[in-house]
Amino acid sequence: MSILSMTKTLFKSIVHGPYTENYPAKPRENYERTRGSIENDIEDCIFCGMCTRQCPTGALEIDKGEKRWSIERMQCIQCGYCVNVCPKKCLHMRNQYTAPDTEKVKDDYVARISDH
Amino acid sequence: MDEQKIKEISPDEILIETVDLHSAGYRLVAISCTGKDGVELSYSFDKDYDFIHLRVNMDYDTEIESITPIYGYAFLYENEIKELFGVKIKNIIADFHDKLYRISEEAPFKEKEEE
Amino acid sequence: MSFNKKSPWILHYDATSCNGCDIEVLASLTPLYDVERFGVVNTGDPRHADILLITGSVNGQSIPVIKQLYEQMPDPKAVVAVGICATSGGIFADCYNVEGGVDKVLPVDVYVPGCAARPQSIIDGILKACDILEEKQKALKGR
């Protein structure tokens, strides 16, 4: 039989003060491993298409001719599988996530043609 | 852990076999179905971690008895299989008549003939 | 002056989410993120809500429900699709019982990416939706 047994925790949290992280006023530091969004060092990319074929959601697209590698941000589930399979290791997982937007974002990465 | 005890039986033996297992104190773990090349039903049972399976192979037109009279809670599995695979299971106690999931497509797991 | 921005009440509906985004929406109510700082109340009742947060892609059963909930919300209202499933169907886009993202059914105002969308994204998304609400309010007045 105990009534109001919660009060202990309640008073503790009064003393402790709010645990709230003041996001967005105070931006959050993400961890190194945080899976945010896929980045491509496009200059290293050989447009082999490994990543597009292996991506489970079909978020990636390449255009060999135009040397364009593009990602549908609103389709990528940040599984990191493309990073794993990329033979050139030019993909990596950035620890910043894509910001919400009012429309579906598609990011294009175009390599300078002259390089290859 | 690796050894799988699977016992093949014919569709009409299912009730006899389950009654045996039931009286031996086994509990039904799951009924699984595979829809490739005809119906392959696996009834999995367990008693004190002794994990055995009954395997029934049949075609889509064969009817099979429901085991709900023996294991009442099999109704969920059987309804699911009926709805998703289009397997004919008869005498289910608490039959949802293919409305368990209310999916729009009919028997999506069933191997469809070329359309 | 418009107060939509100061008190966006949300209605959360789980269309076919895997729970990942779902619980992140709930998590954003909890002490660490505390969206109530922005006046957010998780109402659970379409009549009271300003923002419809949908997690998960839509399927045959949930489409009428979502439509009805949206209809029952008073203007101005915004729809926020939380998670990749809701934005585009994500990994489940190919499933037989998935129709795709929420935009198949409702006009989505904000897409919140992430699998699962993290609470910070959700906060960002809600704040973005607030701006949209404000615009909609103005548009309503203008009419």
Next chain:
Amino acid sequence: MGKRTVVPFGPQHPVLPEPIHLDLVLEDEKVIEAIPQIGYVHRGLEKLVDKKDFKQFTYVSERICGICSFMHGAGYCMSVESIMGIEVPERAVFLRTIWAELSRIHSHLLWLGLTADAFGFESLFMHTWRLREQVLDLFEQTTGGRLIFSVCDIGGVRKDITPEMLDKIVSVVTNMDKELRDVTSVFLNDSTVKHRTVGIGLLSKEKALELGAVGPMAKASGIRRDMRTQGYCAYKYLEFEPITAEEGDSYARMQVRIGEIFQAIDLIKQCIEKLPEGDIITKIKGNPKGEHFTRVEQPRGEALYYVKANGTKFLDRFRVRTPTFANVPALLEILKDCDLADVPILILTIDPCISCTER
């Protein structure tokens, strides 16, 4: 005679984070009849084996559910590994166990919070979820994801946990232990909480057996069954006893789950102590052929994974039988003759995961 009240309960309902529907027939507020309807989150992901190859399917299986995500991935991987006869490195096995147990803590805390919310104890909800965030933070630091980790792979795990991180895990769970005791003692001792849980949703041992209940649902009715004792993953190296209770009511289930939280903390510490050095993943070659049933103990109980492979990269069949699915008959049983006010608690007491159930 007398008219009754017939109301729809769900799919959209504030106490249900996930959509299910019940036709409730009430008299005063007594539930006379409750007819369920599921399927609102049915996606049909098992069918995806036709479209995603068996490696990609790891990610699909992780997304069966965002709560017990890790073990879904691991269960799937274990099945495929068995079929292909892959030796998983010891370290990977231990790491999987650590994550699995952390998931258990996160899942149970989540459940405790939701239950508190269901009986109107908002502050308790807030505090349990606040503690849960610490676990999620550990996940993020070790795997990069808060709920869905994408670390499990066929043959092992993709990310290692650094020694510093291991220390941090130990210190976090140890610190949490203290605060947790404060919070859980409210669940276990507060008389108003007891008013809502003791004797509510009684499921006798016989009934539990008869209805095929699993997990805490069965354990709380005195059935000592825990798949972990089968020694998959690293459990064969760890010492633990399944936690059970006798009463079979909501309170007993709460006891079991709270017990499991503390047990998980202990298991994590054991794991970290015994963690061997070495590889974390073995390379795989070829495609699987054969079939396998794997059972693991998820937070909600025994889950069954069945994989049938035909030698191509697309599987014939993947099937998961989740614990909630097995507990639904028990839920329908305890919903009989309850009060409307108890409906949310009863639904929550089986710790439902509709996403798992309907896939």
Next chain:
Amino acid sequence: MSLIMLLILFPFITSVLVYVIREEHTRNAIMRIGAAITAVLTLAAAFRFFGAGLRVSVGGTEVIDICILIVEVCLAAYIIMTGIRERKYLLSFFSAIQIVLILWFEFTQKKGIETGTDIIVDKLSSVMILIVGIIGSLICLYAVGYMKSYHVHHSEVKERKSFFFAVLFLFLSAMFGLVLSNNLMWMYFCWEITTFCSYLLIGYTRTEEAKNNSLRALTINVGGGLAFAGAIVIVGTNFHIMELSALTAKRPVPLVLAAVFLLCVAALTKSAQLPFSSWLLGAMVAPTPSSALLHSATMVKAGVYLIIRLAPLLGETVAGRIITLVGAVTFLACSLMAISQRDAKKVLAYSTIANLGLIVICASVGTRESIWAAILLVIFHAVSKSLLFLSVGSIENELGSRNVENMDILMDVSRKLAVCMIIGISGMFLAPFGMLISKWVAMKSFIDSKNILIVVILAYGSAATLFYWGKWLGKLVSNGHPKKGEQHPGLHLDEKIPIIIQAVIVLLSCVAYPVISKYVLIPYLQDTFGVAAVIPIGAGDQTLMILMVVMISLLILVPLGYAPTSFLKKRRTTPIYMAGENSGDNKNFVGSGGVKRKSEMSNWYMEGIFGSKRIGFWSNIISIVLLCAGVILLIGRWAS
């Protein structure tokens, strides 16, 4: 004087006329005219004698007495025969003793007892006359329309309308006699006649149930009559008086108290207090006009009327305390039991008993304020309850059911009836209507007289009252939709007029109460107690009045909610919330298995807690124990 005679005789004549004339139209015309004239006579009599009152001694009472005696003997013979035929020997037994007692008294003891004033018209009896006359005539008028529809719905019941109407008018006659007599013998006679009328009306349908219930009512009331007769004998033999006013002027010595106690027991049976209340519940099988007239508005008030008359001898005395407690038990138990009832008439019946209990409490507490409250309660209860009964009667004809649950469509079927019903119910328990005001004063008087227990009981009883009226009100305002194609007969003009008039009276009465208080109650109390009565409502009368008016005007806004609003800016209308599964028509939802399911709403009855079985049993036991205790105490007093 002749006016009074006319008042008593006119209904009797009408009664004979309607009984004899069987032709539908003529009879209806006679009914209407009769009702109108009765009402006019009542008003005339009330105004005529309002100021000074009237005390008359009728000469040549012997003739009247003999007539009375003959009728009484016939009546007794009939009742005894009936009892024997129906094997209700208790009934025959009661009746036999009673008539023997009366005959013995009449022929051996009566000699030399002079009655000074046989008839008294004072403020209280004027009030009673008004209630009986106005409400009675309205109900008689209503009966014309009601019975027409009634026989359409109940084709199995043999049509005996003439008989029915005749009894109604006969009853009015008797009732006038009852409230006007000061002569106990006469009063007793009228008392028996009303009992008999009630018996006839309850048995109207001649079904097995009706027969049983009517016999039960008769048995209990004849039992009460026996107590009355006993009291007459005690008073007559010991004190040689025959007048009520003389009795109340006596000092409360044990013998007087015994007589008073017996009279009170008679009153309790008539007012259907526990443990005698079962007959009133059974009486609900009768066609509704009789329930409205006899079993809520007037006849049952005879009991409390008698207690109010006897009030000076109650109060602090043993008899008073016992009666108060019995009333309190009745009030609480019946208020609680009403919660578990679905049948509208049953709810009304329980509520009637409960309110009578409250009046009994007020009357028997016997302070000025409490009597003030008691009389007001009598008035307001009669007014509101008869409105409710009439409305329920018509609703039954309209909807084919009198289950409260089915009334959610009433707003759609007949807005008028629904509004009248709402007015009636509000009249029973909401501010600013009279019932509540009277309760308030009642509470004040209980505190002043230190009846703490009663205050507590009042608190709980009122809370229960709030619940059952509240949920009924809820049903009335819910905008249910009737099934398509359902036929609703519509109201007869004969039903509509009385109902609307009643509703207006209810509305008016809540502003009228200060007037009633000032011109009726205070003078009456002054007369009875000889001391200037304090105005119980207190000094804030002015503001109170303003508030009342404000409240009423706010209440009048209520029907506005149903006024057409098409000229206003249209609001968007959407389907109601059904967890996202409204199938679009607001009535059904997509239920499990994808089938449409009707969403139904029903009220709470909480039978497990407030079921009439358990509460009824215990409260009966308690009240019986209380009455026995009263008897023992009185005997003890007398012996010592």
Next chain:
Amino acid sequence: MMLAVKILLIIIFTPLAGGLLTGFDRKISARLQGRQGPPVLQPFYDVLKLLQKETIEVNPSHRFYVYVSLMFIILTALIMLTGGDILLTIFVLTLGSIFFLLGGYASQSPYSVLGAERELLQMMAYEPMMFMTAAGLYYVSNTFFIRDIVNRKMPAIIYLPAIFVGFVFILTFKLRKSPFDLSLGHHAHQELVQGISTEYSGRSLAFIEITHWYETIIALGFVYIFFAADSIGTHILAVIVCLIVYLFEIILDNSTVRVKWQKALSLAWLVSGVLGTANLVVLSFFNF
């Protein structure tokens, strides 16, 4: 003239005070839960927003009851704060609540009706204590007028400690706080969705909020009456006690579950019965 000004002031300031209290309530609750919480003025933002929003109706009449209810609650506040009759206050308050729940019935929507039903039950549960509070106050001061009650030598609390405790107990019903927030939980999720207010949106919902603000002040007003007497000190004390009681209710809200109706009813009746009767009996024993 004076009266008109007074009335105007009451009508304006009561909800402001109530809203402010609610704001503090939300802030304090948040702090107790380890959160930062919304701004103190949040309730006002909410209401202003609701006023700007579209108002949807499900049928022509259900919104109407909310407005009537508000009017009666305002009337209650007026009667109470001008020192009127306490019983009348209670009666009009009841009237306001009745209209509120009739709105629930009128919408004919499942959860509203269930909510209304529960609201009615709650009223039945707390009404006896309200009644006895009035009785007790009358007992000690021989008047029903609040202005006279608060002008006596001794504050009523001295004679009515048990009734006060009982009153604070049922105050939880009026403030719609856990453990007795059966019909309409303000923030926690519950089985009845939003109870009676389920079908209200926009302006009508705003009015419900405002009604609640008035009710909060009225509820605390009763507490005030217990403590105020004819010295200034007691009035200050009364205000402080009101705040303490409110704080207590917040803490109670945050440390209890929502009980079931059976418990709510039996607890409320038991507590009122025991405390109320005991207090009154003791008083009558000492013959006040």
